[in-house]
Amino acid sequence: MNDTNAMPAIHTVVALFTIRERLEFLRLDAERGRLPVGALLPGEGLEACARRALWTATGIEDVFLEQLYTFDGEQAGAQAIVAYYALAPCERLPIRRPGVGWADPAEVTTLLAEEHQIIVQRACERLAGKLEYAPIAYQFLAERFTLGELQAVYEIIGRQALDKRNFRRRMHASAHLVETRDVRRNGPHRPARLYRLRDTQPAVAG
Amino acid sequence: MNDTNAMPAIHTVVALFTIRERLEFLRLDAERGRLPVGALLPGEGLEACARRALWTATGIEDVFLEQLYTFDGEQAGAQAIVAYYALAPCERLPIRRPGVGWADPAEVTTLLAEEHQIIVQRACERLAGKLEYAPIAYQFLAERFTLGELQAVYEIIGRQALDKRNFRRRMHASAHLVETRDVRRNGPHRPARLYRLRDTQPAVAG
DNA sequence: ACAAAAGTGTTTTCACTACACCCATGG
DNA sequence: CCATGGGTGTAGTGAAAACACTTTTGT
Structure with a gap:
């Protein structure tokens, strides 16, 4: 060698x-x-x-x-x-x-x-x-995830805090999300709805 | 070989x-x-x-x-x-x-x-x-160029016609342009003002 | 009861679109 | 004088930003 x-x-x-x-x-x-x-x-x-x-x-x-x-x-x-x-x-x-x-x-x-x-x-x-134009954030999350988790990913990678309501509107509009029937109870607060990524090919190399 | x-x-x-x-x-x-x-x-x-x-x-x-x-x-x-x-x-x-x-x-x-x-x-x-976020269009032009030439580059690479006034507004707002004192007379029409690229590093690899 | 995260609408602001006419020149 | 591309402003529209309170749970 x-x-x-x-x-x-x-x-x-x-x-x-x-x-x-x-x-x-x-x-x-x-x-x-x-x-x-x-x-x-x-x-x-x-x-x-x-x-x-x-x-x-x-x-x-x-x-x-x-x-x-x-x-x-x-x-x-x-x-x-x-x-x-x-x-x-x-x-x-x-x-x-x-x-x-x-x-x-x-x-x-x-x-x-x-x-x-x-x-x-x-x-x-x-x-x-x-982050802005490709669904890479989902790669950091489990198959099912909450919008709070997703927002945390965006905030950490983008290095800035985001408004919760605007963020949720944007995600729902993006058509990458599928709402599931389930929620996650996770602590002393209201349970969070679980979502998953819509199953099209997640990203294209290049 | x-x-x-x-x-x-x-x-x-x-x-x-x-x-x-x-x-x-x-x-x-x-x-x-x-x-x-x-x-x-x-x-x-x-x-x-x-x-x-x-x-x-x-x-x-x-x-x-x-x-x-x-x-x-x-x-x-x-x-x-x-x-x-x-x-x-x-x-x-x-x-x-x-x-x-x-x-x-x-x-x-x-x-x-x-x-x-x-x-x-x-x-x-x-x-x-x-094209949208990096000043690559200028690489197709001579050191000094007209806005008409610049617009042609955008239209050809982006594969769509652009509105002249909106395009000029956008370019002027982008801060990549420097207006020169000179014009180019090029045919049976009004001479076109010449511009050059503001001399910061033109692009970063990646 | 309270702490902690989930969830939800409206108003304002700003960037982008669409659009039509006059200008300066060469032939 | 006319054909050609250069140059200019305004109104409308839609997306993103700012902003505060109610809901549901565990302890």
């Missing part, structure tokens, strides 16, 4: 995000802190490589995954680094491995190797931008 | 667009029709490789260039294909080479090898999308 013949490989890197109170990304403790990386195998697709990288590091499967950007690979000893971002609700992420944990994107400069900082930053920007 | 050791290389592909009456892309006659392709050299950056590919095929330099998407490279005999799109005003493109010409994006299916069709299509979509 070194100087056989110039730089041999393409790497994929994955920034996995979830929301637990705040937006967090998955970080490996190694060195200064790193994102999961995979080396492309012969015959392997890029996205498959990214999923494998994530699975190898964490055991996580079946997350929403989208290409972010492709970087020069010099400093990492590769020809190119294809970066992805992944989204998943925190309940689906049973991370109980040493050296794997969550971190705050605002602290990438102290928590992450330099080459990987830009990936987390750009992913956050992309997320905030896409 | 063949089977020494599995698939050795990363390729870059460039779809160069310009506007001459219509939106057109640069096409090489070879085979069914191809886009300029470059193989990444050791130590070379991806964007540099894309620029070199374009330069080698056409002699064109110094165009606006932005990454589009990275594809699996199997069918092209590469590990990955990093696609770029480039924009330039047609005056700056002195193409007088055999086997190099312009083509209509609407006819990619007949004019272009299958692997390259998707690149032109996605680039067109990205262009139409970015």
